[in-house]
Amino acid sequence: MWRKLHFYPGLLAAPFLILLAITGVILAVSPALERSSAVVPSDGMISVAQLAQSVVERYPSAEQIKRTPSGAVIVYYTRDGKPGADLVNPETGETIGPYEPSALFRWVKDLHRSFLLDEAGRVLAGVLAAIMVLMCISGAFMLARRAGGWLLLLRGFKGSGDSRVHSELARFALIGLLLSALTGSYMSATRFGLLPEPADNEPPFPMEVSDGEPLPVGSMEALRSTDVNNLRELVFPYPGDPRDVFSLSTRQGAGFIDQATGQFVEYKSASTGNQVVEWIVRLHTGEGLWWLGLLLGLAALTVPVLSITGIRVWWSRRASGDVQDNASPADADTVILIGSEGNSTRGFAGDLHAQLSRAGRCVHSADMNALAEEYPRASLLFVLTSTYGDGAAPASASRFMEKLALFRCSTNLKFAVLGFGDRQFPRFCQFAKDVDVALASHGLARLQSPAFVDQKSPEQFSQWGSRLAEVTGLNIRLSHNPAPPALLDLELVDRADFGVEVEAPTSILRFRPDAGTKRWINRVGNKRDPLVDFHAGDLIGVCPPGDDKPRYYSLASSSDDGLLEICVRRLPGGKCSGFLHGLQPGERIQGFIQPNPEFRPAPGSHPVILIGAGAGIGPLAGFIRKNDARHPMYLYWGGRDPHSDYLYRPELGSYLRDQRLTGLRTAFSRTRESAYVQDKLNEDAQNVRKMIEMGAQVLVCGGSGMAAEVRAVINNILKPLKTDIESLKQEGRYLEDVY
């Protein structure tokens, strides 16, 4: 429900909301600009009487003194029969210059308030403000659901691409946008009489005054006791008319002052209602609160990006089979929980949802993070999940295990887990296996044992569907064929070969991506544009000739390096690694980028410990190359023989010299020392422990055997700190890219 409430009004209103936001950003700057040029005396320094006295000395025909919420003081006067307005210094009454409100700001304000369309435009602006309130509230519920709870919103989101950008920006801007939308809605609603306005705050015009000789304005008691910083407006009496009065409006109230006595003849304090309304206007405009204006402006700045990423997320969900006719958790007799990072599992889940609905089931689908506390009517629970990292949960399931602890299951609830993974990874579908065990331990009965789909195989998915149809007796036939990824043309421009003498042939291959037409096709087709934003640590999928199963290689470069670099070890009989090793400069291949945002150094200045062996150095070298901020970064790397397979040797030397790399420890197994990378970590145990104590993040890349040895050593190093790798992993401080 929240998604519909969020998306459809948002789609309809997006162009107008973007216009409102951009004009809002421009207007938000205005209070800060005004404030920066205004002279604001400290409180208690200047009274309105002093200001008025110095003004009349310079402007004998002054008619009005006005103080804007930002503190600028304007004198309106008539000279030679012509009206004029000057900005004056409130401390001296001296002229600063003519007051010339910006025509651009006025035009932008009209555009913001009414789209330059008078009354109809104002109604539209009001409706848009209300839509924005709806979007903020529905968005907040969706964010909380995605985060796995309201409090967990503070922790931020996992995942990648548009969805992550949308959620993170929304988290940052939510309060500012809600404030602008609520105050804007209120202002429109009072203007059109939908909400009552507080009673008029004007005192009645005095019927009688003393009619005596006017006092000098500087000696009037009512003005002497008013601080200039509380002034709104002082209107002078008509010249030569002793029966006319001064009209004074301040933050605290408004009144009329007798010229002869200098005392109020009428006065009315500002009512609470008026003060509230005034605050609402200030909270919307930032007038008098320039810092708030800038914060609201920053929040508004996110609206165009939120609109574009929101539409792209919706489109990609639709394309990957977003769920139609989703029943509520309370009504559903069948629940499908989805664990996905790259969204492809959603397509399979969408097909299952559609088939089960067609077979008469009342189906609820949701992310695994959105596991409800109970599904009171459900008898079937399906969990479809991918696996990431090294056997870890994908983004939409990162909090599932915590939430499962609170789950109340009814006795007749049966479950089945279908894992999506890739047998190239050492821990094939490990997260799905863990979920299966966790559900069984939580007391749920298995409908059937867990099954697994390798590399999004449509055949394996539909076989699972046939078994499911048999077990449940439901008439379902599953078929889903995910769209092939957008391919990138790559030309090999350079290669460096190592390790042949030590039976570890490894090549660093550098490709130039073809930035031609595909890029635009990808954009129009709403796919993430890999040429624009791939990072070291992401993967490239390459199919060797005559084989449609991709093999993945970690990227050693980022798109802004201008080249796509991989470090590939040729495996005995390896079809794809053999193919890549056979390439000569000028030859071309095709591949697709698989983002891997989970395997990157976190932003910030904490130390980073990079650990790798063999070709695992690829992404680590890419991270070091990107360390322009010179944060402490240490590399532990293991090879066989420094004369043969010392990968990236010259680059590492230059990174050490320019301090992108703080320290380097290498281990070579086929030398007299015969050492492995874990031995170097052991030797440096104290330093490593100290860095982890200081908040260091550890990133490990390489073969699964090496990763296991490193885990054992690091766990030992951590013992005195009373923590372990599992805890570091939970904090995102121990990351592995293992094959």
Ligand SMILES: Cc1cc2nc3c(=O)[nH]c(=O)nc-3n(C[C@H](O)[C@H](O)[C@H](O)COP(=O)(O)O)c2cc1C
């Ligand atoms: C960085 C990365 C790590 C992965 N790790 C594993 C893994 O440890 N085990 C596994 O079986 N599959 C792994 N996979 C494969 C994905 O689980 C598989 O492609 C899945 O179909 C993706 O589904 P999704 O697009 O819904 O997230 C990994 C994929 C990537 C890109």
